């Protein structure tokens with residue numbers, strides 16, 4: 103038997119890698135934009151690429167979440183489980199390719215069928231894993247041994263997997279008739295766990311004295327009070343942040359040198375590299391911004407002692423937007439040329455919207471954790487540190503909103519302002535820290 | 549104060565990501581090879597790209613190793629330490645770009661100066677981190693409190709960092725005169741820890757009664773008996789394996805669709821995708837091969853209770869070759885066309901050499917662990933499991949040697965043979981496992 107911990111970390115890291123790779127086709131597409139054309143028009147024309155990105159993000163992060171649910175119930179993994187797990191990861195890692203294919207050939211039923219086939223395979227593998235875990239009860243954690251809980255748990259897990267198989271098979275079937283409908287079905291298939299939980303709650307509270315109290319108890323238990331593995335969430339989150347922050351250097355490495363000529367003089371090379379400093383500056387800004395957003399996440403999760411399904415949802419939404427943040431930086435540095443005119447302002451606004459959504463979902467995570475605070479947050483969090491975290495959480499929403507509004511002015515917005523703001527935010531964080539230290543020091547000396 | 553664990557895992561993952569990104573410029577270069585030209589000639593003509601790859605791998609993995617050394621001595625990290633750490637990671641993540649630049653413009657002193665400047669910055673940041681750690685002794689682990697050990701430790705650490713600064717500054721200075729000499733100096737700078745340990749051992753054993761016994765004691769203590777953090781080594785190793793295994797899907801995602809035409813018919817798209825099945829098969833083979841090599845690593849490290857500098861060296865060499873394995877698969881699928889003729893055999897041989905080196909260094913790791921076995925290997929490892937691990941370790945060297953020799957035959961070698969062999973190896977592993985289970989079962993029933 104293999105210890106579950108290393109398998110979990112390994113799987114989390116693979117899922118995080120797959121999640122972040124899906125933004126690559128978007129980045130390739132954005133590079134081909136004409137800077138003189140209106141940016142909103144170009145972005146809107148690519149709506150289906152963004153839709154496919156969101157749906158594939160939803161699919162991979164749900165897959166990860168299901169993996170956490172299943173393995174949270176398991177104590178040991180045998181060889182068959184190990185092989186199924188590798189098969190799951192291998193099939194899942196093809197999703198970025200299928201998503202890119204889908205973006206390029208949106209109207210072809212074939213791509214939609216391939217995508218559905220991939221999800222169907224994944225659901226079948228998951229179903230086998232669940233069946234295996236519940237059959238060999240020695241693999242289950244001890245706290246699940248209560249017969250009634252175990253029975254309902256197995257009903258819920260198997261019906262979730264079954265419904266997912268049915269929906270993805272249906273999605274393949276109707277791809278010929280309508281590609282959008284097939285995509286919608288795949289998206290719905292990602293909420294089968296919610297659907298099954300609600301249906302089971304309704305069924306179980308049928309016999310209770312008060313239907314509405316019963317259903318609220320059942321739903322509350324599953325959505326608010328049930329633990330999600332915090333360590334695994336942290337590994338997955340850290341993995342996404344790390345790869346998103348460093349993925350841009352890969353772009354600079356692979357592509358930025360192509361226009362340079364191998365036979366140029368040393369001076370010409372120096373000039374050419376100076377031209378690349380925009381890209382390098384954009385990289386440093388992205389790295390710092392994503393590092394700071396990670397730092398906020400780290401500060402919050404440090405005090406979280408129980409992670410509910412609701413909190414996890416906000417965490418996933420944060421990750422969804424974080425993984426597009428490099429796209430915003432890319433657009434900003436792409437449109438920072440003179441020919442772009444006021445298009446530069448639109449690029450800045452797009453960038454601000456991404457940062458705004460990321461930081462607002464972080465804020466919602468923390469606000470949601472304060473509802474039933476004693477369950478979610480460790481009692482060691484004092485009032486002062488709570489204020490500090492709220493201050494940190496407000497910096498990015500305010501900064502991005504101010505820049506967003508300022509970019510409406512007709513004068514051409516300088517992209518360097520963005521970099522100046524982004525690179526000054528660590529100092530604001532340090533200032534907040536310093537003020538807290540001073541207050542603590544004053545309080546101690548009194 | 550921040551707990552050291554999450555910082556360590558975060559840094560390990562960033563270093564692993566940077567390490568694997570360095571193969572990207574090699575992959576881009578290989579894609580432009582002419583399949584009708586002799587492959588050995590093309591590869592030899594790119595010797596400096598491979599040299600730059602090896603040197604940058606050496607630099608990043610030494611950087612990671614130094615990070616482990618420094619933080620192994622530290623208990624807590626304050627804000628200044630945290631910022632220095634982020635700065636270190638940020639500067640380190642530019643190395644893949646500088647390596648790509650170096651590969652493209654090998655003869656220009658400017659690229660060599662930029663590379664040297666990057667290493668100089670990193671060495672200075674490391675030096676500040678070390679000075680900080682030794683000044684605030686409350687940050688040091690308790691077992692280092694012995695005054696004499698601490699003094700020599702600080703001398704060793706600071707002289708290592710100082711020598712590194714001097715060598716990289718020198719490397720920038722002589723870049724104008726000779727680019728190769730500047731590169732050699734950078735490579736030497738990566739062994740400053742070894743140099744300092746040896747010099748200090750000679751100095752300290754000067755006063756001992758027997759010089760040769762004294763020096764052997766000192767060196768043995770630092771090279772063989774000193775612990776390296778096994779958890780961090782595992783995180784770094786896993787990170788490299790995961791990103792190497794999945795990086796190819798990024799290639800397929802970003803590049804493989806370019807030749808397809810957006811206005812083709814559904815049938816034409818289907819045909820075009822069938823042509824891509826080679827690339828997908830190569831991906832699956834790579835994923836499976838790297839997964840199996842990871843499994844061997846996992847099986848060995850499971851029983852390792854003490855990791856010495858020597859074992860770490862073999863681990864790093866394994867990782868060096870693992871990170872080029874995808875290049876071998878890429879060449880094999882690139883040269884599997886009819887025009888390539890016997891070039892296909894050379895591609896297969898190149899692939900086999902990579903697998904051979906990877907697996908031989910894994911074997912050497914295990915053999916080295918058997919020297920002073922009671923120190924390195926947990927006593928829980930029975931004779932049967934030791935045999936199993938040796939069997940696993942022999943599969944890849946034998947398979948790659950056999951295919952390498954078979955590829956010398958003048959008949960054109962079919963690339964599918966490679967995939968068939970690679971995909972059958974998991975079954976060989978399962979067979980070995982089955983035999984062990986049978987023997988154990990028989991032994992139990994006796």
Ligand SMILES: [K+]
Nearest residue numbers: 173174175176
């Ligand atoms: K568990």
Ligand SMILES: [K+]
Nearest residue numbers: 356357802803
């Ligand atoms: K490319």
Ligand SMILES: [K+]
Nearest residue numbers: 356359360576
């Ligand atoms: K290139």
Ligand SMILES: [K+]
Nearest residue numbers: 403404405406
């Ligand atoms: K926590």
Ligand SMILES: [K+]
Nearest residue numbers: 619620621622
């Ligand atoms: K430590």
Ligand SMILES: [K+]
Nearest residue numbers: 130802805806
């Ligand atoms: K494309």
Ligand SMILES: [K+]
Nearest residue numbers: 849850851852
């Ligand atoms: K171990």
